[in-house]
Amino acid sequence: MSKPATQSATQARRSAIYLLDQVLGENRLMPEILSAGALDKLAPEDRARAQRLAMETLRGLERADRLLKKHLRKATPLMVHNTLRLGTVELCQGAAAHGVVNSMVEIVSKHKRHGKLKGLVNAVLRKIAEEGPQDWSNLRVPRLPKWLRSPLAQAWGNPEMLEIEKAHFNGAPLDISCKPGTDLSALDGEALPTGSIRITDAGQVTALPGYSDGTWWVQDAAAALPAKILNMKAGETALDLCAAPGGKTMQMVAAGAKVTAVDISKGRMARVQENLTRTGLVASLVVGDALEQQGQYDAVLLDAPCSATGTIRRHPDLPHAKDGSEFGQLIELQAQMLAHAWSLVKPGGKLLFCTCSLLPDEGECQVEEALDMFPDMSVDRDALNVPGVDAAWITSEGGLRLRPDYWPDRGGMDGFYMACLRKAA
Ligand SMILES: C[S@@+](CC[C@H](N)C(=O)[O-])C[C@H]1O[C@@H](n2cnc3c(N)ncnc32)[C@H](O)[C@@H]1O
Numbered sequence: 001m002s003k004p005a006t007q008s009a010t011q012a013r014r015s016a017i018y019l020l021d022q023v024l025g026e027n028r029l030m031p032e033i034l035s036a037g038a039l040d041k042l043a044p045e046d047r048a049r050a051q052r053l054a055m056e057t058l059r060g061l062e063r064a065d066r067l068l069k070k071h072l073r074k075a076t077p078l079m080v081h082n083t084l085r086l087g088t089v090e091l092c093q094g095a096a097a098h099g100v101v102n103s104m105v106e107i108v109s110k111h112k113r114h115g116k117l118k119g120l121v122n123a124v125l126r127k128i129a130e131e132g133p134q135d136w137s138n139l140r141v142p143r144l145p146k147w148l149r150s151p152l153a154q155a156w157g158n159p160e161m162l163e164i165e166k167a168h169f170n171g172a173p174l175d176i177s178c179k180p181g182t183d184l185s186a187l188d189g190e191a192l193p194t195g196s197i198r199i200t201d202a203g204q205v206t207a208l209p210g211y212s213d214g215t216w217w218v219q220d221a222a223a224a225l226p227a228k229i230l231n232m233k234a235g236e237t238a239l240d241l242c243a244a245p246g247g248k249t250m251q252m253v254a255a256g257a258k259v260t261a262v263d264i265s266k267g268r269m270a271r272v273q274e275n276l277t278r279t280g281l282v283a284s285l286v287v288g289d290a291l292e293q294q295g296q297y298d299a300v301l302l303d304a305p306c307s308a309t310g311t312i313r314r315h316p317d318l319p320h321a322k323d324g325s326e327f328g329q330l331i332e333l334q335a336q337m338l339a340h341a342w343s344l345v346k347p348g349g350k351l352l353f354c355t356c357s358l359l360p361d362e363g364e365c366q367v368e369e370a371l372d373m374f375p376d377m378s379v380d381r382d383a384l385n386v387p388g389v390d391a392a393w394i395t396s397e398g399g400l401r402l403r404p405d406y407w408p409d410r411g412g413m414d415g416f417y418m419a420c421l422r423k424a425a
Contacts, residue, residue: 008046010103013086015039015050017107020057020082023317030054030317035267048204057082057089058316059169062142064088067132071124080117083108087125092136097129141169147324148309155360160405164358167404167412172313174202177224177247178216179254179279186210190410193388194228196221198411214279219247222310222402222414226301226354227251229383229400229420236298240283241290241341244268246275248301249283259283262293291340298349302341304334306355306362310415313404331361338370342377348425350380354418358403363417368397376424383420 018038022028030051039047057064064085076084087104091097104125109118143149143165153161176197178184186209189197198221202208210216227248232238234256240249243261249272252259261283263269269287276283286293290302307327312318338353345351353370355362371377379398395401399419404412 006099006103008043009049009099010106011042012046012049013053013103014107015042015046016053016057016086017079017082019050019054020086021079023054023058023321024082025078027321027323029321030315044204053086053090055171055316056093057086058320059171060089060092060136060142061085061320063092063136063139066139067092067128067135068124071127076117076120077114079111080108080114080121083121084124084128087121088128088132091125091129092132094133097126101125101129141166144168144312144319148319152309152358155358156403160403163405163408164403164415167408168312168316170313170412171316172220172414173411174199174205175219175221175224176216177219177251179281182210182215184210184216187216192221192407192410194221194225195387196224200411212278217247217250217275217279219251220311220314220414221407222416223247223356224251225386225389225400225402225416226303226352226418227255228386229418230299230301230350230352231255231383231386232257232299238299238301239293239295239297239341239344241293241300241302241337242304243285244272246272246283248303250275250279250281252301253281253283254279257299260286260295260297262286262288262290264289290337293340293344295344296346296349297344298346299352300341300344300349301352301354302337303354303356304337304362306330306334306357307359308356309358310356310402310404310417313412313414327359327361331366334362334366335369338366339373342370342374342421342423345423347376347423349423350383351421351423352418353421354416356414356416358415360417363401364395364397364399367399367419367421370421371397378422378424380420380422 022033039050067088068084083104087100090100105118105122108121109115184197189199192198232252232255236257238252238257238259240259240261243249244263249259249261261272266287341351381398384400393400402413402416404415407413
């Protein structure tokens with residue numbers, strides 16, 4: 001028998017609070033917490049709801065804290081604070097007050113150590129229910145923490161930074177890539193200029209038409225561009241060096257290329273296999289280090305590990321769980337990977353370097369340095385001539401810079417950098 005709706009909503013909220021405790025207290029990223037099985041016992045709808053609630057709270061955290069500050073005179077334990085933050089975000093986004101307040105009071109009252117604070121939760125959330133929704137919309141768009149805001153504002157400018165933060169706050173729609181010739185009209189989405197299909201308020205992905213037929217897969221419109229730019233032809237060989245979960249591998253296989261997909265993570269490679277099985281596409285899979293691969297390929301695609309700062313719209317946990325201390329190591333690894341990837345490209349072949357980062361050090365600068373280092377490397381500017389690419393996105397060294405504040409009326413795109421590098425024949 002299914003649980004009553006209120007019980008199920010409270011369960012989802014309790015799990016959302018757990019996710020917030022882990023991100024904000026233990027500096028863990030949501031995918032890491034989820035892959036450790038944190039929500040496995042929940043029904044799929046409750047699991048989706050818990051994740052959505054935690055993400056909405058992280059997006060609105062600055063506003064929630066500003067509203068709560070008025071009502072909290074003493075420091076509250078993190079779990080109780082996160083309960084109040086979640087309650088505040090839900091109330092300010094229009095959820096029914098009695099349901100939210102009762103549920104949050106029940107969650108805290110059952111907590112072994114903090115049960116005695118249920119009165120505080122009740123009193124504060126009742127006040128927020130009265131005044132919060134109006135105050136909420138007058139507050140500024142939440143800003144990134146300084147450690148990340150400063151380098152990004154320096155790279156793109158202060159007004160642009162505000163637009164990027166607006167895009168982060170708005171979250172991301174669902175974008176879809178498909179096999180060539182697929183009819184996706186049943187999805188009722190918007191056809192984007194670059195060829196992806198965009199669905200707003202998609203709900204559960206696995207319930208969308210065509211999911212089980214495997215004709216399409218989820219892939220942000222920006223993330224779909226590297227393989228479009230690489231433009232593989234039937235029968236050509238390609239090495240996808242950091243492949244999981246396999247979006248770009250699937251695009252290249254669907255174009256007819258013979259693809260070898262490499263990823264260092266066995267668990268993430270299992271997701272590539274699942275995706276290939278569902279879509280009926282075939283590639284050779286190698287679990288291993290990109291730096292240890294050998295051979296010669298018509299094309300190499302290097303989607304290097306990076307700060308992932310271009311994906312904050314979909315991963316609002318990132319600025320809260322990280323502090324930028326690993327950036328230096330990542331930049332060094334990207335340079336090593338780029339150099340090794342270059343050795344795997346046949347004469348006359350090409351390397352597509354990309355990162356889902358907003359930091360020029362992980363994009364433009366990597367390519368500028370590689371061009372200085374390798375005399376047989378040049379940028380293939382003609383490769384950027386694909387439908388929907390705006391000339392304003394092309395950088396001085398010949399790469400493509402994408403930012404979350406582009407396409408503002410369409411719902412934005414992930415931040416990405418990519419360049420197609422051609423080896424002399
Ligand atoms: C940005 S994700 C790749 C996304 C993928 N290209 C797609 O389109 O679906 C980066 C991947 O690099 C992998 N990775 C990190 N270090 C690696 C290494 N030394 N060798 C191979 N893969 C690595 C990670 O496991 C992760 O799956």
